[in-house]
Amino acid sequence: MPIEFEADAGADTGTINQLVTTLFGEGSQAIDIVILLTILTLLPSILMMLTAFTRIIIVLSFVRQALSMQQTPPNQILIGLALFLTFFVMQPVLSVVYEDAYVPFTEGQLTQEEFIEAAMDPTRRFMYEQVYDSDLGFFINLSSIDIPENPTLDDVPSSVLIPAFITSEIKHAMLIGFIIYLPFIVIDMIVASTLMSMGMMMLPPAMISLPFKVLLFVMVDGWQLIIGSLVGTFY
Numbered sequence: 001m002p003i004e005f006e007a008d009a010g011a012d013t014g015t016i017n018q019l020v021t022t023l024f025g026e027g028s029q030a031i032d033i034v035i036l037l038t039i040l041t042l043l044p045s046i047l048m049m050l051t052a053f054t055r056i057i058i059v060l061s062f063v064r065q066a067l068s069m070q071q072t073p074p075n076q077i078l079i080g081l082a083l084f085l086t087f088f089v090m091q092p093v094l095s096v097v098y099e100d101a102y103v104p105f106t107e108g109q110l111t112q113e114e115f116i117e118a119a120m121d122p123t124r125r126f127m128y129e130q131v132y133d134s135d136l137g138f139f140i141n142l143s144s145i146d147i148p149e150n151p152t153l154d155d156v157p158s159s160v161l162i163p164a165f166i167t168s169e170i171k172h173a174m175l176i177g178f179i180i181y182l183p184f185i186v187i188d189m190i191v192a193s194t195l196m197s198m199g200m201m202m203l204p205p206a207m208i209s210l211p212f213k214v215l216l217f218v219m220v221d222g223w224q225l226i227i228g229s230l231v232g233t234f235y
Contacts, residue, residue: 052086058170062181063222063226064078067214101118102119125153127165132167135165136156176230180226
């Protein structure tokens with residue numbers, strides 16, 4: 001025989017409200033916690049979108065593919081190197097964010113909204129200096145925001161600046177990757193022509209050209225040359 005329960009709607013409502021208050025607290029504290037957790041979740045995406053990480057990791061991937069080594073260096077090594085290079089490139093911006101935003105915020109001189117605005121100002125300046133005018137104009141035309149014909153940094157909202165910056169970073173990285181590929185393509189062509197002239201059609205040219213690529217890369221100190229040139233593109 002089923003057991004019947006009689007519930008009081010008012011009691012249930014009070015119990016639910018009490019449970020919610022116990023779990024999440026009262027006032028804006030619960031909202032602050034939710035916002036903080038959301039920011040921590042989106043932190044990797046923020047790192048990739050607002051810093052030099054995108055250009056650096058794409059260029060390093062181009063280097064590995066140009067050497068015809070798909071797994072060397074491993075992905076963990078490339079990502080770690082890209083992260084440290086990103087911190088190196090972004091150090092001036094991080095210093096300004098620390099001095100003008102973080103320290104005043106911890107001392108209670110800035111509210112949370114003022115802290116975010118102060119932290120975004122040097123970041124937006126960095127992005128604005130790296131973005132192509134064509135990409136910025138493209139996203140300005142796509143948006144429905146009224147922006148002057150020759151906009152300054154203050155005229156461009158972050159919703160327009162961020163996608164324009166990401167697009168420009170990908171374009172920068174592909175142009176650098178094209179230049180990196182050229183000497184290695186020459187080596188592949190020479191090796192392939194030599195093998196063809198010798199009648200060795202069944203021997204893969206990539207297997208023969210790989211040690212020559214590595215030798216050339218080591219002789220010219222390739223990592224130092226690429227990293228130095230890559231970091232120099234941001235200044």
